[in-house]
Amino acid sequence: MKIISRKFVFSGGWVLGCAVVVFFLFQSYRHADRSDAAAAKGREEVVFWHFWGGEDRTIVDGIVDRFNDSQHQYFVRAIAMPGNNLQAKLFLAVAGGDPPDIVNQDDPVLADWAKRGVIQPLKNVAAAAEVDQVKQSLLAPARRLSVVDGALFAVCNGLDIRTLLYNQTAIDAAGLAVPQTIAQLDAIAEHFWPSVTDGPPPRLHSPVGYLPDSRRLWAWGPAFGADFYDPQTKQCKLDSAPVLAALKWMVGYSRRYGADNLASFGQGDQSLPGQTFPLLPVDDDAVVGRYVVIMDGQWRVRDVAAFQKRRADLGLPEVKFGACPLPVPTGGSEFNGRDANGQPQPQPQSQSQSPGRKDAGWVNGNFFVVPTGAKCPRGAWEFAKFWIGQSAFSDAESAADGYAQGGWIPVTREVAESATYRQYVTENPLMETFVRLASSPHQYPIPVVVGAALLKRAVENMTYDAMIKNNADDTDDKAIAALLKQRSAEVIRRLKVMQELTF
Amino acid sequence: MVDRASQLRSSSSWVAGMAFTSPWLLGLVALFAWPFAASLYWSFCTFDIINPPRFVGVENYQRLAAEIASGRGAGKALMNTVYYALLSVPLSVVLGVLLAVVLSAQVRGQAFFRTIIFLPSVIPVVASSVLWIWMLDPDGGLMNLILGWFGVPPQNWLNQARPAVSIEGVAQIGGWLTGGPLLLMGSKDALVLMTLWGVGNFVVIYLAAISDIPATLYEAADIDGASGVRKLLHVTVPMLSPVIFFNLVMGLIRSVQTFTSIYVLSAGTGQPGESLMTVSLRLFTSAFADFEMGYASAIAWVMFVGLMFCTVLLFRTSKSWVHYRQ
Structure with a gap:
């Protein structure tokens, strides 16, 4: 019994398959040879x-x-x-x-x-x-x-570099100012999505003024005046008043808009098909995207330029965008939710932040x-x-x-x-x-120390726990301070061990 | 003389035997026995690949024990793994058996339905994981769209650390019944869902086992007037019990070792809120992100001993519920 028939061996498909393989091998060899020759000139x-x-x-x-x-x-x-x-x-x-x-x-x-x-x-x-x-x-x-x-x-x-990218057209239409202070940023968030005075916050939908990202304490910390690293003592400093102030401010958003909303209405996975930079409106007739203000890096300039070019090509009205440094706290005037009558409440004086640091952030x-x-x-x-x-x-x-x-x-x-x-x-x-x-x-930057990757993860996990996991509605300021203290001690201890083992 | 000739024959056949098995033996020693022994030694060392291992005694195990006790780090990873295993393994077994029973029915298009159920098992894990990220997107994902058809509010899926089976999950349901929002399904539940989607592998094994059940048993049950459910519970399931046991053990090992899908879903971070940080991912990040090979080896050994313990436990209990045909 013939396992392979003559007909099969000489069939046109088989020969064609071999020819394709040989062609690709030849092409790849040619390509490799070219670059090798370039390197071999002494x-x-x-x-x-x-x-x-x-x-x-x-x-x-x-x-x-x-x-x-x-x-x-x-x-x-x-x-x-x-x-x-x-x-x-x-x-x-x-x-x-x-x-x-x-x-x-x-x-x-x-x-x-x-x-x-x-x-x-x-x-x-x-x-x-x-x-x-x-x-x-x-x-x-x-x-x-x-x-x-x-x-x-x-x-x-x-x-x-991270800045706040904002929709200038939307801010102008609302009669608001480009945020230079934390209070102004809070005002933008409140204008586009007023927080509720009682009951669970409703599910968010576009457009939202601003929501902080739990990974960005590294950026907000310096804006609130924090140094995460002391070059004199060569030690990391997490448990400090400015870091706590920044963290409390971020948790404030969870309280007002709901931890689950922050979890679900994050930036989303922008690599997914159909997802765009959330500052940009998806529909041609809209002028506002998912957010009015968002923290992001310089690579977004390319996205914004492509968006504006497309609108210009389609003859649609221009939507203006801007970029500004992270706003700073001014001390005592930060928004802290609304009272029973819906009136905005400032931070209690005892909890107010010291003035922040201009042009600061995470690089x-x-x-x-x-x-x-x-x-x-x-x-x-x-x-x-x-x-x-x-x-x-x-x-x-x-x-x-x-x-x-x-x-x-x-x-x-x-x-x-x-x-x-x-x-x-x-x-x-x-x-x-x-x-x-x-x-x-x-x-x-994240302090350039042994265990920096672990430090980064630890701070981001701590912020996530404070803002979202611990159900911020029930988290009081003392609990936030205790969490920061505990996690800070844990990670500093671990970094010391890592440094000792590395040396 | 005869003895000597016999000795020579026996020794040359031993040499020939060794020569033929040597490729496998070399592989066993180089790729299994040596790493196995090395990782045991490294678990008592601090080691970063670049510098030689330094013996630190039981420090890695102490750290592991402290983390498990505090519920953070490896402790958190262990809790996540236990949650996933406890949900995914039994649900895979139940769903697998039910699907196999349904698919064993002699109906038109049986082969088509069997193919549909098995298809997800042949899709590469990375491709299917990316597909699931898309489908579970809280904002416009297919899954929330389907839930919406049945009046179920959109879920956060991979954006939520809180799992469904938890005190907070029960509170969510309570709140929903009184008019509140319902955000039940979290990232670990999404992972369980993905596992159930790939249950086709188990179904194939159950189908083979069902076809092997003697028809006389069903005929006897029919004569006794047993209903379909009774036949399922008193004939099919007991006769399938050796296969269920096999799938239970394999499913347990697989659930603890699950890595690729979790790595893709969380971009290797175990986020959100470390809810996808399982033991296998923790092991990987310790070894290849933090370069704590010693600590990672200790995790591997504790995982190995834990799995051995669970498997032995399953074998012990199997005597009371697994029925082998005489």
């Missing part, structure tokens, strides 16, 4: 791991190409890695003795990597004067993101690091400098090109003030506030 190869995808990846590839064209000593080979578990892959690569030469990251892991010896201090890579020059060129928030215990371990290459950013055991650390350093506009192979103007294309925030004053970047800001006026805040000394 240059030192710099292996660069990053996690950018989509539009950003094209821009990153463009910067890599420009660097490769700018000189003849190094050749950067960019490898896009999945962002998830990049850390695990790097640790294993370093442990296995074959790490990349340069890695870009944006998680709060710098101190952990530095103290565990996964990355090397940049003074090992370049001359001290050169390293110091780059360090001094960085804006204050970028420097905070790059330094561990005074030593430069990373080169921050882009900042993520994050991307940074380059050079892993221990990198084969071409000098090439990695040159590439990092090229990116931020501090290299002999590039100037501020050419570096600004990449920042403008990506809608990124530069990390040096020279690039931020370059003609190319200023042109971009002029064309995208929402960026102005983001760029201005990038040079504010009051933009703080």
